[in-house]
Amino acid sequence: MRPATKTLVVATKNRGKAREFSALFEPLGWEVRSLNDYDRFPDIVEDGDTFAANALIKARAVVAALGVPALADDSGLCVDALDGAPGVYSARYAGEPADDAANNAKLIAELKRRGALLAPAEAGRPALLSAARFVCALAYAEPGGRVRTAEGVCAGAIVADARGANGFGYDPHFYLPEFGLTMAELTAEQKNAVSHRAQALRQMISFWEE
């Protein structure tokens, strides 16, 4: 089970995700089309309890609407000190419509309110707030009804002060100890080598190659 053409519809309206998928698929000679390439594609209700359930909802909705295979991504941030929140609510953590800046502000406010500050900022080292992970579930669906899901996880920690201008979403607050940088300070190539999305996609591609 694998896409039959070299153009793949990715069931997302998130331009940051679409950009990453384009870069991840490019070396394979694949072209990515996102829902932003379709005129007024209706918003899909993401009411699943898990990342995988929401990814399946999005992939199936796009297959139903367009009649072609689709890959969907449902992802988010899980913070230990917040008992895994915002989790599947990451996009609408601070309410709707989704707003990255408001979500980040709420994340830091919640961690401070709970006294989850572990260490003060020191010269050259950011204030580490709390262990966290990015999770990405991918779902690939075909018109015949077949589906396949994959998942990737990227571990890090939340930092109080936003750093970096690359990436999107929670990236400026997501610190990777192995780089000593936030996800938003990584180049696109660096992020695509280690991200939850890249890991999930590697798994999905291995399923396609089976």
Ligand SMILES: O=P(O)(O)OP(=O)(O)OP(=O)(O)OC[C@H]1O[C@@H](n2cnc3c(O)ncnc32)[C@H](O)[C@@H]1O
């Ligand atoms: O549903 P689609 O249309 O794909 O777009 P979305 O932005 O609503 O995507 P999700 O429902 O999967 O919500 C994901 C949330 O987690 C955030 N997120 C996911 N991957 C991320 C990453 O690589 N870096 C930073 N934030 C990320 C993102 O900003 C959203 O707030």
Ligand SMILES: [Mg+2]
């Ligand atoms: Mg969404």
